[in-house]
Amino acid sequence: MHTIAHRWPTLIALALAALTFLDGRPAPEFLAGVLAAMPLFYLLFGVFRGELRRPGALAGQLAGLVCFAAVALSAACLNGTLALLVLAAGWLGHAVWDAVHYARARVVPRQWSEWCGVFDACGALALLLAAGTVTG
Template sequence: MDTDTTSRPLLGRVLARWPAALAVAVSLPGFLSPPPEADGLATSLGGALLMLPLGYLVVAKLRRRWVTWPVVVAAMAVVVVTRALDVVSPAVVLAAIALAVLAWSVVDGQLRRDRTLRVQALGLAGFAVLTVAGLTFLAVSPDLGVVLVAAGWFLHGIWDLVYLRRDEVVARSFAEWCAVIDVLLAVQLVLLL
């Protein structure tokens, strides 16, 4: 019996879903390691939440789906460096970058002309509200803050699924990866409560 032929279809399916498989692999240690404090993880994830809609905004601004992964890697680098320097919250730096991209889009008129860019700007604004609310409530009512940050990640996962299904704005591989990892991170946060 040739076992190789029975494993190929499964392997082919896994390879076709590599972004989802990667997201699960990256998320798995968070489920298996000793749980951190919910508000500490929520503070960390809340600070990085704007990275997600900022990526969509930049890719929509550039109108080049192929730049999705480089933009995301650059945004992740901003979060890592900002945390390492510990001078200002990553959320503040990401918001400043978003404002610069929006100002550029107003000046060159693209925000007025481009519906896709406007939708991404509105999405960014909504996720910014969740970010600010989540980070603010972490100091006053930690459980509510954790729920708000988790909601932001979960809702961005839904956002990703919409764009994966529509095959628009960002690379499909990113939308798939991001949808899975966003939902898994939201679940991790909720399980810590």
Template sequence: MTTPAPPTTADSPHPAAQLKRRWPTVLAVAVVALNVLASGSQDVADAVGGFAQTLPLLPLIYLVVNQIGKPQATWPVLGAGTVLVFALPFQDALAPSTVLVALALAVLAWGAVRGTPHGRATFGVQAAGALVFCGLALAGLAVDPDLGRCLLAAGWFFHGVWDFVHLRLHKVVSRTFAEWCGVIDVLVAVQLLFLV
């Protein structure tokens, strides 16, 4: 004779429903776990270079989605940015970070000239974030790899905080992206500090 499972209430939703609702977190943990497994015992300089080349993509996504003015564009913008990040290393003319920073500056100029759907204050916050995170990425590439690792860990961690603030405020990007990106960013910071 089996005992029926206790009924779920509004206060205690079924675990499957919780998991379904938290799919961005589950996906983020899976992505970082696969990255850790794939990177194995990576050289510090290689890890710093790889994460530094990718970090400018994060504020660029916010800038582009802010200029579009539609949070539902977040995931397609991420897809386009990811293709760009993976395609750029196949050419030797420009580093991916250089292209991403240049794109961020172009979007900043676009917003300064054209205006922005969310207003000047939100644009100013996004601009400041882009300058800080792109600056940390470029600084991480310019210094000794051990110091670069610390700068990049700070950049990734604080971008995670940035994501969680945007998740809480429900501003600029989609909530699912903010949750997903925040978890990835914090886990990448941990990876940089303790696993590389």
């Protein structure tokens, strides 16, 4: 029970992912917008926590913002399966981004990067399922 209590960010992420993706019909436009907006939270956390003052921290966060926005914009310009696959790659990339932040314990609280990483991985899986590339 002690371990489960310490994994509350994961439990919240799984519950939110179930509510968001369980119907099996992801809304690509909405999910592209979420992908583009997610890095903004990292910038806000970084500002409020004073983490962006370290050398390279702001540049790294801005690079992430540009990359995820570019993937989101690319997906928004596509249709069908290809749009879902591009979005899945973006969401999986953001899960990796979260894992790096979790491991380094910088910019955002570890609980944030944990729940966001789990939610993003679930989102990527849901997008792959919707694209028909993964069979359940």
